[in-house]
Amino acid sequence: MQYNGLEKTAQEQNTKTVLIGAAIGMGILVVLLVWAIIQSAHETSALGWILAGIIAAWLGIAVYLLVNVNRTLAAQRRAYEGHAVQRAEYEADVHTEKLAHSFQICLVQSKVIAEQLDVNDENSRDMINRALDTINFTAKNGMELAREGS
Template sequence: MQSIESSTRRRGLRLTNVVLLVVVIAFIVAVIFAANQNDIVGWMVVVISGGWLILSTVSLFMVRRGARAVHKTAQNLGSNLAASSAGGNVVDATDPMRDTKVDHSLKIVEVQKRVVTEELAKGDDADMAMIDRALDTIEMTASNARDMLNPDRGKSSKSDPNNGPGTITGDVIN
């Protein structure tokens, strides 16, 4: 498979280089004829062939960049498929939605920590029910955030102390 892909790629690069060489030769020929004839039509042909040369060069670089991007994406997909077929769990580290959700979870933990701190600062007048609800919210949010980072965490064993009890559900009461 690798040799077929490699030979196809080399053949494509050779064909691209040949086409670009033909356009460069046409430009050089047009410049020589225009210089010998020294007329307006000859120089117009030079300008037109130069424009085609610029267009083909820009197109070549854009196609090469696109081909490299497609190749990189295909390699990433292949490695992800290989990892998932081997039993591993693949989590896309560049998932912006997951990052937003985890960020939101951490903000919730920060707010609940502030609630606990404020209530404990009251001393004997602290509302222990509010502290308990805040701690429950922190536990639930942390568990759900960990599940976003490792979706298979709660599936292996419900009693595994390293994985926790799985996703915690419930109503948040303020």
């Protein structure tokens, strides 16, 4: 099972939006860090260097979180795609089994018809009609299954 176009586009758009937001936030922190370093160098104040250290720490935390969140999202995406493939394989197997069961029903009912033609007693016509009804009903269901699978 693959992503359809809308799901993939939405996922790419969400990832792009998150990355743009993170880049803007980190850009602001870098500008603040540069400003704090420049101010501290001109005024030679310890408070400016402490502020620059705090900003640098926040920038480091932001980078760390961005990298870890990105890794986690990539791992989740891979796991989801793996589950989607397994689900598609399972659904294909179930679909095949349903079609095979429909064919088996038709074969059994055709055997009933052949037996009843050989017997040819008063109940034979009713049994043949029921078998034909079952074959028709099963064939219609099988055709619907075949359409769903394509």
